[in-house]
Amino acid sequence: MNTLFPIFVKANQLHTLIVGGGYVGLEKATALLGNSPDARVTLVAPEIRAELYELAEQHPLLELVKQPYHSLYLNDKDLVIVGTNDKDVNRQVQVDCKARRILVNVADTPDLCDFYLSSVVKKGDLKIAISTNGKSPTFAKRFREVLEEILPDSLQETLDNLTAIRNQLKGDFVQKMEKLNEITKVLK
Structure with a gap:
């Protein structure tokens, strides 16, 4: 049974930390900034993909820190998304967040997550978030594609x-x- 409580956060009023500068970090930063272009985001990782530097050029509130994770990076953060390929780092970030009562999402590790990132359908001001309770992000992505195709672009006029x-x-x-x-x- 899916007992998740869906919410939409005002990411532009939060300071989000993304730990991980690889493909997953890029995916999470792109999704966050795609939904909230004015969000304040700090991304920390010892290695950072070139695409993230390009994204930072388009989003001045995206700060890239080419350093290994340290708990000091949690200072003044409201939300944390973790996507490294190091399970020990992922677990440490989760433990540090719990100690500070900061909500955390650890990609591909549902047991370490306080929240899941949804697949989102966008048609103007309408946003529909899709969750599979962490069971199949691929299904959520495919279902999003179906909804985007069948929902008319005129929905904004209706709203x-x-x-x-x-x-x-x-x-x-x-x-x-x-x-x-x-x-x-x-x-x-």
Whole structure:
């Protein structure tokens, strides 16, 4: 049973640490900055892929630190994502995060994760997060591709129209919700 509680965080109001400068670190940094281009991210690793330097040129709030991980890098961090190929380093980061009560995701190691990174469908302001409870990121990715293909690009216009309607509605919260439910019944 999937007991995860889905949330959307305002990554631009957090300071995220990514540990690992290889392919996984690149993938996580790209996903994070693709969803929140103004996110403040520090990436630390003894070796850093060239693509990460290119990404840092496009995102001035992405700081690359070419050093081995040390717990001092957790200072002032709100969220941590780990993606190294060294299981001992991954475990140490997780232990250090737990001691500081910082939420951590260790790629490909569900038992060490406080949260999982979802596969995300984006259509304008609409975002749909897909989770398989850590069981199959590949399935989540394929399902995301299917949804991206079938959801119309006109969804943003629909959202904008519903926002305009909501802003013009009179009455209390319950009255507004009843009216919006009536209007959106056609979406069933």
